[in-house]
Each structure stands twice: as C-alpha cells, then as structure tokens.
Amino acid sequence: MKMRTLGRNGPTVSALGLGCMGMSDFYGPADRTESIATLHSALEAGVTLLDTGDFYGMGHNELLIREALAGLPPSRRDAAIISVKFGALRDPPGGWHGYDSRPAAVRNFVAYSLQRLGVDHIDIYRPARLDPQVPIEETIGAIADLVKEGYVRQIGLSELGAASIRRAASVHPISDLQIEYSLVSRGIEEAILPTCRSLGIGVTAYGVLSRGLISGHWQAGAKRNDFRAVSPRFQGANVAHNLALVEALRVTAEQRSVTVDLELSADDLAAIERAVPKGAVAGERYASAQMSQLDSEKGAG
Structure with a gap:
C-alpha cells in the first residue's frame, strides 16, 4: 500500500482510504457482517484511513467501526486513522435540517463520537459543511481547543470554497480538505486545488467514480433508499x-x-x-437543495 502525508503536518495514511458511509446509509440496505468483514479486509490490505460521519445512520456507522476495530489485534487496531465529519442535523425518519457548527455544538458532537467509537481521541475531525450562521473561524477555533485538550489530533475541512479554506487555515493548521473530485467532477481545479497547494493542505478526494457512474458497472434500477434515485446525474x-x-x-x-x-x-x-472532456457530464452532483449548501460550489472565492 502506498502511503501519503496529508498536507504539510498531517498524519501519514494509506493512499486509498475506506469510506464507510454506505455501510450505514444512503445506498440502500447494507449487511452488518459483510460491512465488518470489509473493514477487516481493508485494514489487512494496508488501508489505514477510515472515513465516517456522526450522522451516517445517526451514529450507526461509528458504532459499526467500533465493533469492527474491537475484534482486531492491538497493532492493527492502532494503525487505523479515523476521520469524522460532524454538524449535519437529522430527524428520526432520516431527514435533513441544516448544520450546526457553533462552538458549543462542536463540543457536544465530539463527546458523542468519542463514546460511540470507543476511543479517547479522534484522529481527524472536520465540519461536514459550512454553517452559514457561524463564522468558520469560530468553528475551527472550537476544534483547535479540542486539539489542545487532546480529544482531536488533526483538523480537516469538507466541501469548502477557496476563501473559506483560507479563513480556516488562518486559525489553525489544516491537514486536508475532503471534497468530491473525479473525472466528471473537476470544479476544484480552478481555485480550490491551487489554494490547498499554496497552503500545504492535503486533498482527500471522495466520489472518485462519481457514485459508481463511471465505474463501467453501474446499471439503472437503484435500490431502496439509494440517494442516486434523486441525484441529477442519474436522472x-x-x-x-x-x-x-x-x-x-x-x-x-x-x-x-x-x-x-x-x-x-x-x-x-x-x-x-x-x-470525457471537462464539463461534459450532465447534471449536478447533488440535488439542488444540497448543492445550495455547498460552500465549495459558490464561486472561485
């Protein structure tokens, strides 16, 4: 497994990470046994970066990772670098109600994640989206306090535009930006990617096969609760x-x-x-309501 250092001062992780979201949410039913076996196989193959969110299955994903890691030898368990996104607000049926990145909310979210994951610190902690009601400096400042207290090791970002990235980095060093980047989602090349390079921030790309669209294997007929059923690119x-x-x-x-x-x-x-020329794909990467919440899609900044 090839290894990469995230940014100038971030952790060294496997070049390929394992996104755990689909084990709990968004792509239809998942099998618990198969999910845990996948986590074990990935770690055995040298994958060290595990990505999750406290809102994936409303905590289910973090509990799943805890269960998977608990059954491993200490050396393999300790090699895992866990990246957690926070801030999305959901309701019992699974609906969405915006984001909360107030400093008090940050401390609340991290406390629950530490408990669900069964760890004493989180390796990389990041707001899932920009909270339009809270200056990014306040959110990053709150996570910086958690770094000082030992509850968080590194601060990451997700789906931020260039201007917000610069503001965040002015408060505390940033290990990496998590953002969609693929052959058909290349918007970050104009301003976001150069900004990260200039600031020494790594990029953790997700959706590299555009939700399976460009895998060569995807076929119409989404499973129940598969969000691609409402994704513009699949319509x-x-x-x-x-x-x-x-x-x-x-x-x-x-x-x-x-x-x-x-x-x-x-x-x-x-x-x-x-x-596949740049810009050739038809349809946005999220539905319009979600696109409006992506700071990364609001211009060069």
Whole structure:
C-alpha cells in the first residue's frame, strides 16, 4: 500500500482510504457482517484511513467501526486513522435540517463520537459543511481547543470554497480538505486545488467514480433508499448522456488493458480528456437543495 502525508503536518495514511458511509446509509440496505468483514479486509490490505460521519445512520456507522476495530489485534487496531465529519442535523425518519457548527455544538458532537467509537481521541475531525450562521473561524477555533485538550489530533475541512479554506487555515493548521473530485467532477481545479497547494493542505478526494457512474458497472434500477434515485446525474436524459461518456471511456481503457494500479502517461490522460472532456457530464452532483449548501460550489472565492 502506498502511503501519503496529508498536507504539510498531517498524519501519514494509506493512499486509498475506506469510506464507510454506505455501510450505514444512503445506498440502500447494507449487511452488518459483510460491512465488518470489509473493514477487516481493508485494514489487512494496508488501508489505514477510515472515513465516517456522526450522522451516517445517526451514529450507526461509528458504532459499526467500533465493533469492527474491537475484534482486531492491538497493532492493527492502532494503525487505523479515523476521520469524522460532524454538524449535519437529522430527524428520526432520516431527514435533513441544516448544520450546526457553533462552538458549543462542536463540543457536544465530539463527546458523542468519542463514546460511540470507543476511543479517547479522534484522529481527524472536520465540519461536514459550512454553517452559514457561524463564522468558520469560530468553528475551527472550537476544534483547535479540542486539539489542545487532546480529544482531536488533526483538523480537516469538507466541501469548502477557496476563501473559506483560507479563513480556516488562518486559525489553525489544516491537514486536508475532503471534497468530491473525479473525472466528471473537476470544479476544484480552478481555485480550490491551487489554494490547498499554496497552503500545504492535503486533498482527500471522495466520489472518485462519481457514485459508481463511471465505474463501467453501474446499471439503472437503484435500490431502496439509494440517494442516486434523486441525484441529477442519474436522472432521465442526464444518465443516458453520461453513460455514453462512460462507453467512450471504456474504449480508451480497453485499448490499454488497464488494471487498478495503472499509472497513466501523458498520452493516456489526453485520450481520457478526449473521451470525457471537462464539463461534459450532465447534471449536478447533488440535488439542488444540497448543492445550495455547498460552500465549495459558490464561486472561485
């Protein structure tokens, strides 16, 4: 497993992380036994970065990770770097009610996460989104206090625009920005990625296969409670357009007999760019209500 250091001063983690969200939420029913086996297999293969959110299954995901880690030898358990997002507000049926990143709320959220995970500190702690009612400096300042107290090791960010990233970094060093980035979601290249590079902030990309859209395996017919059923990129004419892009990409892949560890040459990258040009995908990456809450989508900043 290749390893990476997140930013200038962040932890060293596996180049591939395991996003645990789908084990508890958003992609339809999940099997607990299979989820725990997946966590064990990932750690055995050298994956050290586990990503979760306290709102994934309203705490279910953190409890699942705790259960999986509890059955491991101390050396493997201690190698796990746990990244936690917080701040999303939900109700019993699973609905969404905005974000709360007030300093008092930060302390409340972290207390519950520590208990559910069964740990004495969280390796990377990050607000899931920008709370429009709370200056980002106040939120980061509250997490910085938790760093001083030993409850948090590193501060991360999620889905912030360039201006907010700079403001956050002025309060405390930031290990990494978690944000969607893939062949068909390249908006961060214009301002966000250069800002992170200039500030020495790592980027933890999620949705690298665009929720499976460009995997070459996705087929219509979402499972129950699969959020792709309402995702613009998977709707009507959009999905037909986008699957045509995937077929163009498949030709490029087959010509090179690719494997999962393929390193791309300049010619490969040019061929991929021709198959799926920047901005070619149809539909936004989230529904409009969620897009409006993404600070990362509000201009160059």
